[in-house]
Amino acid sequence: MDAERDVMDVDVLFVGGGIASLSGALHLSNLIKAHNSKGEGKKLDEVMIAILEKGAYPGAHGISGAIMDPGAFKELIPDFLEKGAPLEGEVKKESIYFLTKNFKFKSPITPPPLNNHGNYVISMSRMNQWMAGIVEENGVNIFAGFSGTEILYDDNDRVIGVRTGDKGIDAKGDRKSNYEPGIDLHAKITVFGEGSRGNLTKGLIDHFSLDKDRIPPGFELGVKEVWEIKEGKIQPGEVIHTMGYPLKSNTFGGGFIYGMKNNMVCLGHLTSLDYADPFIDPHREFQKFKLHPMISELLKDGKLVQYGAKTAPVGGFFSVPKMSFPGGLIIGDSANLFNSQKIKGINIVMRSGMLAAQTIFECLINNDFSVAKLSGYEKTMAGCKEVKDLYKVRNFHQAMTRGLYFGMTISGMQWILGGSVIGERLSADPDHSHMKKPMDIYGTDAPSDEAIGDIKYDGKLTFDKETDVYYSGTTHEEAQPAHLKIKDLDICYTKCAENYHNPCVRFCPASVYEIEIDEATGKKTMKLNFSNCVHCKTCDVKDPYENITWVPPEGGGGPKYTMM
Ligand SMILES: Cc1cc2nc3c(=O)[nH]c(=O)nc-3n(C[C@H](O)[C@H](O)[C@H](O)COP(=O)(O)OP(=O)(O)OC[C@H]3O[C@@H](n4cnc5c(N)ncnc54)[C@H](O)[C@@H]3O)c2cc1C
Numbered sequence: 382m383d384a385e386r387d388v389m390d391v392d393v394l395f396v397g398g399g400i401a402s403l404s405g406a407l408h409l410s411n412l413i414k415a416h417n418s419k420g421e422g423k424k425l426d427e428v429m430i431a432i433l434e435k436g437a438y439p440g441a442h443g444i445s446g447a448i449m450d451p452g453a454f455k456e457l458i459p460d461f462l463e464k465g466a467p468l469e470g471e472v473k474k475e476s477i478y479f480l481t482k483n484f485k486f487k488s489p490i491t492p493p494p495l496n497n498h499g500n501y502v503i504s505m506s507r508m509n510q511w512m513a514g515i516v517e518e519n520g521v522n523i524f525a526g527f528s529g530t531e532i533l534y535d536d537n538d539r540v541i542g543v544r545t546g547d548k549g550i551d552a553k554g555d556r557k558s559n560y561e562p563g564i565d566l567h568a569k570i571t572v573f574g575e576g577s578r579g580n581l582t583k584g585l586i587d588h589f590s591l592d593k594d595r596i597p598p599g600f601e602l603g604v605k606e607v608w609e610i611k612e613g614k615i616q617p618g619e620v621i622h623t624m625g626y627p628l629k630s631n632t633f634g635g636g637f638i639y640g641m642k643n644n645m646v647c648l649g650h651l652t653s654l655d656y657a658d659p660f661i662d663p664h665r666e667f668q669k670f671k672l673h674p675m676i677s678e679l680l681k682d683g684k685l686v687q688y689g690a691k692t693a694p695v696g697g698f699f700s701v702p703k704m705s706f707p708g709g710l711i712i713g714d715s716a717n718l719f720n721s722q723k724i725k726g727i728n729i730v731m732r733s734g735m736l737a738a739q740t741i742f743e744c745l746i747n748n749d750f751s752v753a754k755l756s757g758y759e760k761t762m763a764g765c766k767e768v769k770d771l772y773k774v775r776n777f778h779q780a781m782t783r784g785l786y787f788g789m790t791i792s793g794m795q796w797i798l799g800g801s802v803i804g805e806r807l808s809a810d811p812d813h814s815h816m817k818k819p820m821d822i823y824g825t826d827a828p829s830d831e832a833i834g835d836i837k838y839d840g841k842l843t844f845d846k847e848t849d850v851y852y853s854g855t856t857h858e859e860a861q862p863a864h865l866k867i868k869d870l871d872i873c874y875t876k877c878a879e880n881y882h883n884p885c886v887r888f889c890p891a892s893v894y895e896i897e898i899d900e901a902t903g904k905k906t907m908k909l910n911f912s913n914c915v916h917c918k919t920c921d922v923k924d925p926y927e928n929i930t931w932v933p934p935e936g937g938g939g940p941k942y943t944m945m
Pocket of ligand 1: 400442443445449505574577579691933
């Protein structure tokens with residue numbers, strides 16, 4: 382039986398409360414305030430702007446590196462220092478190392494894309510929480526703890542808002558005593574800022590074929606920890622990037638170590654999800670990264686404080702979909718706006734939020750919400766510095782998928798020549814299609830633990846996934862349907878097991894997927910520990926049979942990040 386649902390009308394709805402949406406909502410409310418205070422033209426009275434966020438509070442699901450290029454931030458909040466923006470430190474010292482298992486080689490120069498002088502080290506979750514306060518002071522409504530689960534279209538195929546998820550549904554799909562139907566949020570303009578691999582955005586892109594003529598998006602999984610370490614080992618704002626160990630040269634990725642205030646340091650490791658080896662486990666790669674003498678020495682006598690993981694969209698310029706459609710716009714990581722050569726998304730996603738706000742403001746002033754008016758956003762985006770910079774490195778990710786050394790050569794040439802090396806556009810295949818059989822990689826179908834690179838976790842420097850998940854603060858209501866939807870379990874037990882040994886067990890950084898084998902019968906069962914899920918979306922990207930779809934769980938579930 383269909384539930385009676387409340388309908389709530391707002392003028393502008395941002396789906397997802399990350400930095401892109403917060404910047405958009407803040408800029409829009411500032412533009413409206415400035416317009417109304419000028420007293421020229423018709424006043425924009427009581428424009429209702431709302432942000433929907435699935436995390437329990439703004440910033441709960443905010444995780445990044447993070448070095449922030451403050452270009453857009455300074456324009457948006459010029460008095461950010463007086464307002465007490467949570468900055469961990471200005472970057473004044475940075476270094477790059479190439480690592481082998483036991484040695485390090487310091488790069489004599491910092492390549493221009495990785496020059497971070499003048500940027501700031503921040504914690505994304507803290508920054509989001511702080512910005513949310515400013516946004517709310519400006520009159521924007523933030524509905525935290527509610528997931529958008531369905532896009533609402535009118536009879537003319539125009540997006541008119543989203544439906545939020547029902548609460549109080551048990552594991553079998555039946556209503557519990559605390560059942561609350563989700564509500565329909567209707568808006569004149571709906572802005573999708575759901576971050577990397579947004580689940581509604583994915584459907585939206587398909588619905589309007591917004592990715593026609595684009596290359597498939599590519600992703601990296603970042604696994605990160607924050608540690609408290611002994612005083613004086615690293616300064617707030619100090620930046621170290623690494624390449625090489627623990628990854629082999631056929632897998633792209635690298636490590637980062639950023640100094641924070643109060644003897645805290647954050648460190649993480651990115652693994653490109655176009656890898657071929659089904660035995661790769663990005664969480665384990667990160668743990669191995671910490672075993673390198675340079676890093677184990679830094680962390681010696683320290684303690685783990687927080688853990689998290691998330692994908693970053695690295696496909697680049699050619700993977701950016703059309704960002705306007707009837708009824709709305711796409712901003713931020715949901716539009717794959719990420720400069721993977723610089724390892725930066727924050728500045729460009731803030732810019733996208735602000736330019737979306739500019740277009741929305743013009744729509745409101747002219748009372749014109751047509752597709753033609755909305756597409757103004759794409760035009761201003763095409764002209765902004767951040768997108769022009771993205772264009773200059775348009776083949777970076779595709780080159781890197783062809784191997785580290787080839788990629789570095791091509792990207793160096795690209796940098797010098799302004800982007801076009803080996804043609805205007807290198808092709809790309811979706812990440813899930815890169816997986817190879819063990820035989821093709823190891824010459825055997827059952828490689829040893831040593832060949833795979835397995836390690837033992839000591840619980841002091843290296844942690845297993847369950848322990849790490851505990852440090853992410855992740856919780857979910859247990860009595861609800863699993864939010865990881867496996868289309869065909871037979872594929873897991875047959876093709877996927879035979880060809881790839883169920884790589885979901887390894888690529889998930891939160892131990893959500895477990896294959897249990899009955900000792901007596903040998904029968905396999907997939908156990909879904911969905912309450913461990915840190916919402917990174919790797920399974921949605923990397924399953925070789927595209928057999929897993931990530932949908933949001935009951936609102937408020939997931940990590941509770943405070944310093945990621
Ligand atoms: C490991 C890692 C390191 C990085 N390092 C850097 C760096 O050093 N410098 C840099 O500039 N960039 C870095 N980035 C990229 C940067 O963090 C992102 O580009 C930026 O945070 C994206 O912001 P966003 O608002 O688009 O998305 P997000 O920050 O992902 O925010 C999206 C929000 O939407 C919410 N949401 C999603 N779906 C729904 C739904 N259906 N209903 C309700 N809410 C929903 C999510 O909970 C989330 O809070 C890094 C990224 C990663 C993963």
